[in-house]
Amino acid sequence: MLLRYIIRRMLIGVIQLFCLVIAIFFLIRLLPADPVSRLVGLNSSPEGYAQAARQLGLDRPLLEQLGIYLGLFPDVAPGLLQGSMGVSWATGSSIGSEIATFLPVTLQLITLAFILAFIVSIPVGMLGALNPGKAVDKGVFVYSLFAGSQPEFWWGLLFVYVFYFQLGIAPAPLGQLSPMTMPPDPVTGFMLIDTLIAGDPSKFFEALHHLMMPVITLAFILSGPIIKMVRQNMLRALQSDFVLYANLIGLPRKRVARYALRAAMGPSMTLIGILYGFMLSGAVLVESVFSLGGIGQYAIRSVLAFDYPAIQGVVLVITAISLVVYLLLDLIHAAIEPRIAY
Amino acid sequence: MPDHVPDLPLGDTKYIPPVRKADWLMRIGVAIVTLVIFLAIFGPHIGPYDPTRTTIRIAVPPPGLTEIPGLVAGWFGGTLDHPPHWMGTDANGYDIFSRVIAAPRTDLKIALLANILSLSVGVFFGLIAGYWRNWATELLIRVSDVLQSFPVFILAMVLVALAGRSATNIIIALAFVYTPIYLRLTRAEVMGQTARGFVEAARAMGNSELSIALRHVLPNSLTPALIQSSVTIGFAILLTAGLSFVGAGVRPPTPEWGLMISTGANQIVLGEWWPSVFPGLAISLTVFGFAVLGNALERRYEQG
Numbered sequence: 001m002l003l004r005y006i007i008r009r010m011l012i013g014v015i016q017l018f019c020l021v022i023a024i025f026f027l028i029r030l031l032p033a034d035p036v037s038r039l040v041g042l043n044s045s046p047e048g049y050a051q052a053a054r055q056l057g058l059d060r061p062l063l064e065q066l067g068i069y070l071g072l073f074p075d076v077a078p079g080l081l082q083g084s085m086g087v088s089w090a091t092g093s094s095i096g097s098e099i100a101t102f103l104p105v106t107l108q109l110i111t112l113a114f115i116l117a118f119i120v121s122i123p124v125g126m127l128g129a130l131n132p133g134k135a136v137d138k139g140v141f142v143y144s145l146f147a148g149s150q151p152e153f154w155w156g157l158l159f160v161y162v163f164y165f166q167l168g169i170a171p172a173p174l175g176q177l178s179p180m181t182m183p184p185d186p187v188t189g190f191m192l193i194d195t196l197i198a199g200d201p202s203k204f205f206e207a208l209h210h211l212m213m214p215v216i217t218l219a220f221i222l223s224g225p226i227i228k229m230v231r232q233n234m235l236r237a238l239q240s241d242f243v244l245y246a247n248l249i250g251l252p253r254k255r256v257a258r259y260a261l262r263a264a265m266g267p268s269m270t271l272i273g274i275l276y277g278f279m280l281s282g283a284v285l286v287e288s289v290f291s292l293g294g295i296g297q298y299a300i301r302s303v304l305a306f307d308y309p310a311i312q313g314v315v316l317v318i319t320a321i322s323l324v325v326y327l328l329l330d331l332i333h334a335a336i337e338p339r340i341a342y
Numbered sequence: 343m344p345d346h347v348p349d350l351p352l353g354d355t356k357y358i359p360p361v362r363k364a365d366w367l368m369r370i371g372v373a374i375v376t377l378v379i380f381l382a383i384f385g386p387h388i389g390p391y392d393p394t395r396t397t398i399r400i401a402v403p404p405p406g407l408t409e410i411p412g413l414v415a416g417w418f419g420g421t422l423d424h425p426p427h428w429m430g431t432d433a434n435g436y437d438i439f440s441r442v443i444a445a446p447r448t449d450l451k452i453a454l455l456a457n458i459l460s461l462s463v464g465v466f467f468g469l470i471a472g473y474w475r476n477w478a479t480e481l482l483i484r485v486s487d488v489l490q491s492f493p494v495f496i497l498a499m500v501l502v503a504l505a506g507r508s509a510t511n512i513i514i515a516l517a518f519v520y521t522p523i524y525l526r527l528t529r530a531e532v533m534g535q536t537a538r539g540f541v542e543a544a545r546a547m548g549n550s551e552l553s554i555a556l557r558h559v560l561p562n563s564l565t566p567a568l569i570q571s572s573v574t575i576g577f578a579i580l581l582t583a584g585l586s587f588v589g590a591g592v593r594p595p596t597p598e599w600g601l602m603i604s605t606g607a608n609q610i611v612l613g614e615w616w617p618s619v620f621p622g623l624a625i626s627l628t629v630f631g632f633a634v635l636g637n638a639l640e641r642r643y644e645q646g
Contacts, residue, residue: 019488024500031504142367149633151580153587154603154622161610161619172611281493285584289607299496300588303503311500318493 002334006327013323017316021080024315025066028308035306039089056089069312085316086309090302095313099295103317104189105176106287106294110279112211113218114272121223122261125230129238130257140231148224152282156217156289163213170213173290177206214290218283222275229271233264262336269333270326277322368638374631375572382446386597389440390425393597396435397424401609404430404438404616432605432617436595442620444597446628452509453578456516457571463517464524465560465567471525472532472563473555483529490522498581503590512591516578523574524567531563569639576632583625599625 037044040052053059057068057077064073069086071079078084085095128140156173163170176191177183183191184198192211195204237243237260246256284296291297295314302310386393405413405426413426429438467486471479501515535541536559544554583600585591587607592598594605599621606617 016488016491019484020491023488024492028500028504031501032506033504145633145637146630149576149580149629151583151600151603151622151625151629153584154618154625157603157607157610157618158622161613161615165611165613278494281495284495284499285587288588296496300499300590303496303499304589306504311496315493315496315500318496319491322491322493 002331006331009327009330013320013327016323017320020319021070021312021316022066024312025069026062028311029062029065033306035089035308038306069309085313088302088307088310090305090307090310095310098298098310099313099317101186101189102293102295102298105191105292106280106283106296107321108190108192109211109214109287109292109294110218110276110283112215113222113279113283114276116215116219117222117226120219121226122230124223125227126234126257126261128227128231129234132235137231140227144224144227144231146224147220148228150221150224152217152221153285153289155220156214156286159213159217160289171206171210173213175291175293176210177203178210181206210290214286214292217286217289218279222279225271225275229268230264233267234260237261237263266333266336269329273322273326273329276325277318280318280321365638367634371631371634371638374627375635378446378450378628378631381443382450386444386447389437389443391437391440393436393441393444394595397427397431397437398435399424399427399431400435401433401614401617402427402431403614404428404620429620430616432602433609433614434595434605438602438617438620441597441602442599442624445599445602445621445624448509448592448596448598449579449582449625449628450575452512452516452582453575456513456520456578457575459513459517460520460574461524461567461571464521465528465564467521468525468528468567469532469555469560469563472529473536473551473559475533483525486522486525489518490526492519494519495581495584498585499588499590502585507591507593509592509596512582512585516581519581520574520578523570527566527570528563531566532559535559535562565643569636569643572632572636572639576629576636579625579632580629 036049036053036056036058039056040048044052050059057065060068067073067079068076069079071081071084073079074082077086079086083096085099087093088095088098091098124140124143128137131137159170160173164172171178181203184194184200184203187194187197191207192204195201195207240260240263242263243256243260246259281296281299283294284299286292287294287296288300295318298310299314301307302314391397405428413422416422417426427437427439429442431437467482471482498512498515498519501518502511505511505515540562541554541558544558545551549558579599582591583598583603586598586600587604589604591600594601602621603618603625606614606619606621610618
C-alpha cells in the first residue's frame with residue numbers, strides 16, 4: 001500500500017517536473033535577451049555572431065532545441081533522457097557536475113539552519129501557546145512576525161559587522177574555509193563531512209566556524225514562520241478532546257504538553273517541506289553575502305551570464321529536491337500520525 | 343492543594359486571540375505603512391540633497407549623537423556651509439538620508455503595482471476556476487501549480503535579468519510570481535461561496551450565471567485576497583531589494599533600499615556600517631509594518 005503510494009507520488013512528480021522543464025525552456029526563450037551577443041560581445045562580426053549561435057545550437061528551430069534538450073536526438077547531443085543536463089555556455093563544462101559541486105554547500109547550510117531554527121523555535125512556540133494571551137505570548141507572537149519579515153542579507157551584513165569587524169570572533173565572510181586553507185578532497189561535497197573523511201579536525205572546526213554566521217542568519221529568519229506554526233498548532237492541539245481528557249485524569253502538565261506537542265508536529269510537516277523548498281532558492285542572498293559558493297550563487301552567475309542550460313538545470317534540480325522533500329515529509333507525517341493511511 | 347489535582351487545566355483555557363489588547367500592534371503597523379506611503383509621495387522632494395546626485399564629500403560617517411544638537415542649531419541658524427548628512431554619505435558621495443527617504447517611491451511603487459496586477463489577474467482566474475468547474479479550469483489550476491512550484495527568487499531573477507533591469511520588468515516578474523497565490527486563494531473562497539443559499543436565491547430570481555458570479559459571488563470572495571495584499575506588498579519589497587542586491591534589480595543611481603545595501607556591502611567589512619545599515623533598517627521596519635497590518639486585518643476577519 002505504502003509502496004504503491006510512493007510510486008504514484010513519484011510518477012506525479014515526474015510529470016510535474018516534465019511540465020516545469022517545458023515551461024522554463026519556453027519562458028527563457030520568450031524573453032527578449034540575446035545570449036549570443038552576451039557571449040561574443042556587442043561588436044563582433046556578423047560571421048562570428050552566426051558561428052557562436054551555431055555552436056550554442058540557437059540557429060536550430062525552437063522545437064528541435066527542445067528535443068535536443070530532452071534527449072530525443074542523442075546523436076546530436078545527449079539530453080535529459082540520457083541523464084545529461086547539457087553543457088554550460090559560460091564555462092563549457094557539464095552542468096550536472098557543476099551543480100554537484102555547488103548543491104551540497106547549500107544543502108549543508110540550510111539543513112543546519114533548519115536544525116538550529118527548530119531547536120530554538122519549539123520551546124519558544126510552546127512557551128507562547130502554554131500562556132495564551134499573556135505578555136510572554138504576545139512577545140513570542142511579535143517576535144515571530146518580526147523575524148519572518150526581515151531582509152536576511154541585511155542581517156547577514158549586520159552580523160558580519162558586529163561579529164567580524166567589531167568583536168573579531170567570526171571569520172571574514174570569504175567562503176567555507178579561509179582563503180589560505182587547502183580544501184580537503186571533495187568526496188561528498190559536504191565540507192563538514194569531507195574534512196572528517198580527510199581526518200583533519202582543525203579544518204572541520206574551521207569549516208564549522210565559517211558556517212556559524214550564515215547558519216545563524218538563516219535560522220533567525222526561519223524561526224519566524226516556524227515559531228508561528230508551532231504556536232498555532234500547539235494552541236489547536238491544546239483545545240482538543242484528548243488534552244481535556246489527559247487533564248481530567250490528572251496527568252502532569254509537562255506530560256500533557258508533550259502529548260500536545262506530538263499532535264502539533266504532524267500538521268507542521270507540510271509547512272516545513274514548503275519552507276525547505278523555499279530556502280533552496282531563498283538561501284541565494286545569504287550565500288552571496290558570505291561567498292559560500294552554493295547553488296544560489298551558481299544561479300546568480302548563470303542568470304547574469306544568460307547561460308540558458310545552466311538556468312534550466314538549476315531550476316530543475318531545485319524543484320526536484322523540493323518534491324522529494326515533500327514526499328519524505330508526508331511519509332514522516334504518516335509515521336507520527338497513525339490516523340493517516342495511504 | 344493536594345498534589346493529585348493538576349494546578350491548571352491546559353485544555354479548557356479557551357484561547358482568546360490577542361486582538362483588542364494587542365491593538366497597539368496594529369497601530370504600529372498603520373503608522374509605519376502611513377509613513378512609507380507619505381515618503382513614497384513626498385520623499386524625493388523633501389530630502390536636503392538630490393537623491394540621484396553625488397556630493398563631493400565621500401564616505402562621511404553620520405554625526406555622533408553629541409554633535410546632533412549643534413548641527414540642528416547651526417542648520418536653523420544658517421551657519422552651516424552645507425546641510426548636514428544625517429546618515430552620512432556613501433563611497434560615491436551620495437547623501438544617504440536623502441536616498442533612504444526617496445526610496446519608497448521606487449520600492450513601494452514596484453510592490454504596489456505588482457500586487458495590484460497579480461491581485462487582478464489572480465482574482466479573475468480564481469473566480470472563473472472556482473465558479474465554473476470543468477476540464478479547462480482544471481487545466482488552469484494545473485498550470486498555476488506548475489508556476490507555483492518554481493523557485494520564487496530564481497524565477498524572479500531570471501525574468502528580470504533576461505527581460506531587462508527596469509522597474510516595469512520587475513513589476514511584471516513579481517506579479518508573475520504572486521498571481522498563483524491569489525488564484526488559489528480566490529478559487530477556494532469562491533468554491534465555498536457557491537454552495538451558499540444566496541447563490542441559490544440569486545439563481546431562483548433569474549439572474550444569469552455571469553451576473554451571479556460577478557455581482558454576488560465575487561464581492562463575497564474578495565476579503566482573503568485583499569488581506570493577503572498587505573503581506574504580499576511587504577514581501578514584494580523584500581524581493582525587490584533582494585533582486586537589487588544580487589545585481590538583477592533596478593539600475594544605479596535609482597534610490598532603492600536593496601541597491602543601497604549592496605553598495606555599502608563591500609565597505610561593511612572595513613567598518614563603514616552606515617551606507618548599509620540605514621537602508622536596511624528602513625526595509626526591516628517597512629516589511630514588518632506591512633506584516634503586522636496584514637496579520638491584524640486577518641485576525642479581525644477571522645473574528646467576523
